[in-house]
Amino acid sequence: MPELPDVETFRKYFNKTSLNREIKKAVAVKSRVIKGISAGALQSRLTGDSFTSSDRHGKYLIASTSKNKFLIMHFGMTGSLQNFNNSGEPMKHVHLLLEFDNGCRLAYRDPRKFGAIYFEDNVEDFLKRKKLGPDPLKNNYNFSGFKKAADGKKENLKAFLMDQSIIAGIGNVYSDEILFQLGIHPEKQINKLSKLKLKELFISMKKVLKESIKYESSGGKFPDDYLLNYRKNDSECPQCGGKIKMKTIAGRSSYFCINHQK
DNA sequence: AATATTGTTCAGCA
């Protein structure tokens, strides 16, 4: 389930493998994954172009092309990027396959087809259309924006963190992780937090996201005191020895420590 | 072999 840190890892991988190379050939497979453009049109728009830079907004990876277009990818629950050299066995579930001038290929794969590929002229318009809030790791995102978004909201913390129109990029796993590291119960109402606690939530959010990107880029090993390693009912909390419980909160399977998350 | 899973969108309800 690619969330912000996972998509950032894809972005780094994309930068390493796919920037500034001519796209010799593009194969797009017709399916619901490719949105707003036909597979054939996407192929011909990409062929001969190249990617000049990449950006990320929440869970969306945005690749700019030399013709000032934007290939925007969302990875749903099972989407991924894969670069490879030899042809070998044909990969399954590929929706977009790009062959570069050095012979390497980049495959966008998504077995469950909940992901999405867009080809856009204007990123601002796209983000607006998708009703995406700010990306929490962008430089211009600060506490006052976070506080303003929380103002007057009565929903629980988990729902708040996962609402893409408030903050873009946090899903089921990382909302649990942020609240676990902070020691607050996911069902606590946002308006019941003191200003101090709200500030701590803001800081914890940024910290967990940033650190997770770091861990992922260095081999995917997370510290033992991360809930991520214990997302199983009745496991032992790595921070206090309490019990980890699963409960459906905000419509998602949520894990939290019944001892230290109040 | 039925069921849970999982992000997003949308529909429905109080």
Added chain:
DNA sequence: GTGCTGAACAATAT
């Protein structure tokens, strides 16, 4: 408008 719930989507693992 807000907050909540559930359905739909697809494919896989159990």
